[in-house]
Amino acid sequence: MKIAVDAMGGDNGPTTIIPGVERARDQFPDIEFLLYGDEAKIRAEIKNDQRLTIVATSEEILADEEPVKAVRRKKDASMVVAAHAVKDGEADAIFSAGSTGALLAAGLFIIGRIKGIDRPGLMPTLPDFRTGSQFNILDIGANADSKPENLYQFAVLGNYYAKNMRGIERPRIALLNNGTEPDKGDLTHKAAYQLIAAEKDFNFIGNIEARELLNGRADVVVTDGFTGNAALKSIEGTAISILHLLKDSIMNGGVKAKLGGALLKGSLGTLRDNFDYSRYGGAVLLGLKAPVVKTHGTASPDAVYYTISQIHDMVSKQVVADVVDYFSRNELARRPEKND
Incomplete structure (x- = not known):
């Protein structure tokens, strides 16, 4: 499986993201990571580049930016490009420690909602x-x-x-x-x-x-x-x-x-x-077409590792695929008012 990582997200960016990613890489031999962000800053934190691919981007979304505008305007932001990788089938899931609002916007506008779900929910x-x-x-x-x-x-x-x-x-x-x-x-x-x-x-x-x-x-x-x-x-x-x-x-x-x-x-x-x-x-944005998982902006490398472990389980167990299938089959799940 491939996980798209917004390496610039969070308060400390690659400094805390990359050590957590490398720990997860060493734990799960079936994961490849696509690391999106400033190539020089990311490479400076990598100790072993096995199964790590850097995808250079020129922008990042800051915590104080208006989420929807930032996602629409910053086409080369690490979070936005990572979300497109999931949409295009180049990655199975996206992970970020960046702006929650921006990740939600990227999930909705780029990856998309599961048909039948009106709004995704953020769930820790x-x-x-x-x-x-x-x-x-x-x-x-x-x-x-x-x-x-x-x-x-x-x-x-x-x-x-x-x-x-x-x-x-x-x-x-x-x-x-x-x-x-x-x-x-x-x-x-x-x-x-x-x-x-x-x-x-x-x-x-x-x-x-x-x-x-x-x-x-x-x-x-x-x-x-x-x-x-x-x-x-x-x-x-x-x-x-x-x-x-x-x-x-x-x-x-x-x-x-x-x-x-x-x-x-x-x-x-x-x-x-x-x-x-x-x-x-991390907190999962449930209701989107692929696993979109957010960890806290101040997350430590350990927190990054635990979040990636969670994503590994979600992809392995096809949790999102099961939800897609359920909502495609079950009209009552989409429109519960028809229960009357």
């Missing part, structure tokens, strides 16, 4: 602290506004991913809401609840509140992009604050606190790792 994998497993949540920012039918389709996409990628026979699907009762929420969430609950193929467990997200209640959590992004940022902020509070308490608590911190060093490291959801891969 997050830790479940109660059971030690993980769960998926979508959408976490691809769409600020969503209709009930969009949330239903997110449930279809998340259900397929959990089955085919994570091997869960009947994934527990929940709808993120401001209460657990079926009649909670605004008109959009009430209507979405009814659509998802009516689908016999789902193992729908009802509404879930934000405080239960990390407690193992669901395998797939469905939400609109605005709410999902706010929830994700709250989780990230809380994790950072807890770790800072623990460090400050140890460092400012005197000799006994520092001794206790030294004894707990291993346990605190485990706690830090549990909060680091980059270990589970």
